Amino acid sequence: MRILIVTHAVKKNDGQGRVNYEIVKAALAAGHRVTLLASEAAPELLDHPRVRFVPIAPSRLPSRLLQYQMFAWRSGAWIRAHRDEFDIVHVNGFIAWARADVNAAHFVHDGWYRCGFFPFRLLRGFYQAYQVIYTLLNIVCEKWAFRHAEVIVPVSQRVASEVGALGIDASRMQVIHNGVDVDEFTPGPAERARFGLPEAPFMLLFAGDLRMSRKNLDTVLHALVATPANVHLAVAGILHNSPYPALVQSLGLSGRVHFTDMVMDMPALMRSVDAFVFPSRYEPMGLVLLEALSVGLPVITVRTAGGAEVITSGSGIVLDDPDDAEALTAAIVRLASDPAYARGLGQTARRVAATLSWQAMAERYLAVYAQVYAQRHAQAVPARATASVKL
Template identity: 80%
Template sequence: MRILIVTHVVRKNDGQGRVNYEIVQAALAAGHTVTLLAAEAAAELVAHPRVRFARVATSRLPTRLVQYQMFALRCGAWVRAHRNEFDVVHVNGFIAWARSDVNAAHFVHDGWYRCGFYPFRLQHSFYHAYQVIYTWLNIACEKWAFRHTEVIVPVSQKVAAEVRALGAGAARMQVIHNGVDVDEFRPGACERARFGLPQVPFMLLFAGDLRMSRKNLDTVLHALVHTSADVHLAVAGILHNSPYPALVESLGLSARVHFTDMVMDMPALMRSVDAFVFPSRYEPMGLVLLEALSAGLPVITVRTAGGAEVIAPGSGVVLDDPNDAAALGAAIMRVASDTDYARSLGTRAREVAQNLSWQAMAERYLTVYEQVHARRAAQSLPPACASEPVKL
């Protein structure tokens, strides 16, 4: 097949970019040719003889709103000019003013806007007004994109429900969960000293953007107040402009909370802790949650986190309310105080992750591509001329 993938970046160290990276690798292994219409692509992909990289320049106009629209206009013009060169056109959400065959829905702005935890208000400030208008525009554009594609691939059942709420029929959807590198994220030797973490206490890990309230570190910190003093928390994320160090100090948790700042070797950090806590107020499908499962960590999360749906009974703890600090604290204490329970959760978590490898995910995408290609090939065949006389 001749495959076109339209996205912003295709590289390993980016969430959506990693998904597309693995799809490209699987497509090349299967003998297909791939064109990447993107702003950035990994050098090893660009160097491949069956990869064509059509670079889309990013706009220098002010605001992300205008920049994304310019990117979509440029991508749309390119796709329309080259459409006949491809068997399958794969886009990611709203990224191009052009029809597509496959649309991977990683994030639905309408779901974020209506989830109950959306933090911006139109009349609060200029910044808030800009964020609301930006979200409204994205909602309208995503509706258009989902109407103008053949197959929608939500990354979770949670996202699928949000896409359906925009009017897309379930018959056009095939959920494909994001993947994880089960070889890179695996149980192994503890390296706490490397990250400046104390050796003795039970160590939780929180990883995420420390500037975003939806990741919900505040509830984790309040939950820590409900736990014993030998439960500590490692926090991985960029500290610049984060309000959480001040909250830690105000809660009297300075001796028990350890900020590592940005960590490049997340697999090693996960091997150095005892459990992973992820009570995100809104998450379409968190890669970091899958990584924790693959690392064999007991995972404590909430239903508002999209990845929670992959947690089978006995492979993690899924709470109902992301803001219930007492319930979160109790769940943490049960894992921290019962070694056998924690070990069984981690073992089962690793088993769940084995079915969510990047290779398995990419092969599911290729199956969708093949289905789309087969339907198009069948539609292009001339109809059988039943009325023609039979020649004897």
């Protein structure tokens, strides 16, 4: 097949970019030809003889809203001019003013806006007004993009429900969960000293953006107050402009919460803790959750976190309410007080992750491509036969 993939970046150290990177690798291994319509692509992909890179220069317009619209107009114009050159056009959400065969839905702005935790208000200053306008415009654009695609691929059941709320029929959707590098994120020896962590305590890990309330570190900290003193928390994320160090101090947790700032070697940090806590108030599909499963960590998460749907009762604990600190405390205490139970969850978590490798994910996308391709050709045959009869 001749495949066109449209996205801002195709590279390993980027969430959506990594998904597309792995799809390209699998497509090339299967013998397909791939064109990348993007602003950035990994050099190792561009060196391949069956890869064509069509760069869309980043716009210099002020604001991400205008920059993304410019990308959408430029990429849409290019697609319309070259559509006949491709068997499959794969886009990612709203990224081009053009029809597509496959649209991968990684994030749905309407779901974020209506989830109950959207933090911005139109009349609370310029920045918040901009965020509201940006979100509302994206809702309109995403609805258009999903309606102009043959197949929509939500990255979780949560995202699928949000796409459905826009009026898209479930028959047009095929959920494909994001993947994880099961060879990089693998169980192994702890290196706590390397990260400045004490050796003795039961160590939880929280990883995420420390400037965003939706990641819900505040509930983790309030839950930690009610746990035994031998339960500690490692927090990985950029500390600049974060309110959480002050909250830690006010709660009297300074000796039990260890901020590591940004960590480049996340697999090593995950191998150095005992459990992963991820009570995000809103999450389409958390890659970090899959990474924790792959390392073999018992996971505590919540139903509002996309990805929780892959966790079985034997591989983690899924809570109902992200703001229920008492329930979170009870889950933490259960893991910390029962090593055999925690170990069993971790072992099952690793087996669950094995079904969610990047290769498995990419092969599912290729299967969708093949399905769309076959259906188009099946429809074309009767059309050609009818035309021959008329002649």
